[in-house]
Amino acid sequence: MTTETSPKTELLTEVTPDWEPPMPPTDLIFDDGEPLESNRHRIAMNVLIDSLYQYWSDRNDFFAGGNMFIYYSSDQARNRDFKGPDFFVVLNVQGNTDRQGWVVWEEGGRYPDMIVELTSPSTANVDIGKKKDIYEQTFRTPYYFIFDPFDSKSLQGWELKNHQYQELQKNNKGCLWCQRLELWLGTWEGTILQESAVWLRFYDGQGNLVLLPGEVAEQERQRAEQEQQRAEQEQQRAEQERQRAEQEQQRADHEQQRAEQEQQRAERLAAKLKELGIDPDSV
CATH class of the missing domain: 1.20.5 (Single alpha-helices involved in coiled-coils or other helix-helix interfaces)
Structure with missing residues (x-):
């Protein structure tokens, strides 16, 4: 007697027992050769990075980066349709790890806790549109800020509440509170690297300016x-x-x-x- 194999049985026998889902791509790029919008944007990014590392010089449980690729999915990595924010901070991670970029699946699924986009008229629509949606819906980043280094009144910020961004309100000094970092974000007018402008700076809980390494050195010299x-x-x-x-x-x-x-x-x-x-x- 001949036993017939049902189509369902044939389908099951075609599945390889040791099949594994495809691994994320490994041919990631971390430098596309494209500079920031302007020299002022570059300085503004480094001001945030350098001042935070100076302020938390006794800590090794965070990573702050800027103008770096963030890879968070296989499709995004293959399509390269998203690069990354101008400045971001991830808390409760090893700070002394050498990183060319931020690869989420290599970081235990960790996303940024705080993001800043240094916007401009040419990027504003993306920064408050597509990128804001990604940070809200995919990254679930608790705090998102945008600031145009050429527009001193452009600072805006949002806090993630109930899975949606709620706009933050400025205090009487025009600063926005980031509870995740326990720091204020506000503006400061002065000269950095021979360029005079209104810069985005951190302030501590008491409203004191978070100094850059050079400013700390100058303060120590004066002292x-x-x-x-x-x-x-x-x-x-x-x-x-x-x-x-x-x-x-x-x-x-x-x-x-x-x-x-x-x-x-x-x-x-x-x-x-x-x-x-x-x-x-x-x-």
């Missing part, structure tokens, strides 16, 4: 100069006190010498009077 000046002033005061003490000693010595001279004159006078037969006490 050292002030300490040296105080030490020199103390030395001058000590020298003045020594000189005053010497002058007082000299005056005391002069007074003692005068007193001794007066004593000697009185003794000579008394001796002379005795020679003359005159009682000195009667004079």
Whole structure:
């Protein structure tokens, strides 16, 4: 008797027992050779990265990057239809790992905790459209900010609540609070790398500017100069006190010498009077 194989059975026998899903691509690129929008955009990105590493110099549990590829899915990696944000921070990861970019499946599925896009008129629609949707719906990034380095009033920010971005409100100094980093984002006007502009900067919980390494070094230099000046002033005061003490000693010595001279004159006078037969006490 011949046993017929049903179509369903044939389909099952075609499946390889040790089949595995396709692995994510390994031929990832991390540099497309395209520069940032402008030199000011490049400086603005490095200001955020450098100041955060300076502020958290005693920590090794975070990674901050900028203008780097973020790979989060096989399709996106193959199509290369998304590069990455201008600045991002990932918390609770090994900070000393050498990374060319951020590959989500190599980082335990971790996405950025905070993102900043340094926008411009040519990228604004993407930054508040496609990218914002990706950060909200795919990354689930808790905090997203945009800022145009050529527009001092352009700072905007959103916080993820109930799976949707809710716009953040500025405080009376025009800053936005990022609870994830426990830092404010606000503007600061000054000159960095010979370019004067209004820059996006971090502020701590008390409103103090988070300094760049060069600013910390300059602050330390000024503090050292002030300490040296105080030490020199103390030395001058000590020298003045020594000189005053010497002058007082000299005056005391002069007074003692005068007193001794007066004593000697009185003794000579008394001796002379005795020679003359005159009682000195009667004079």
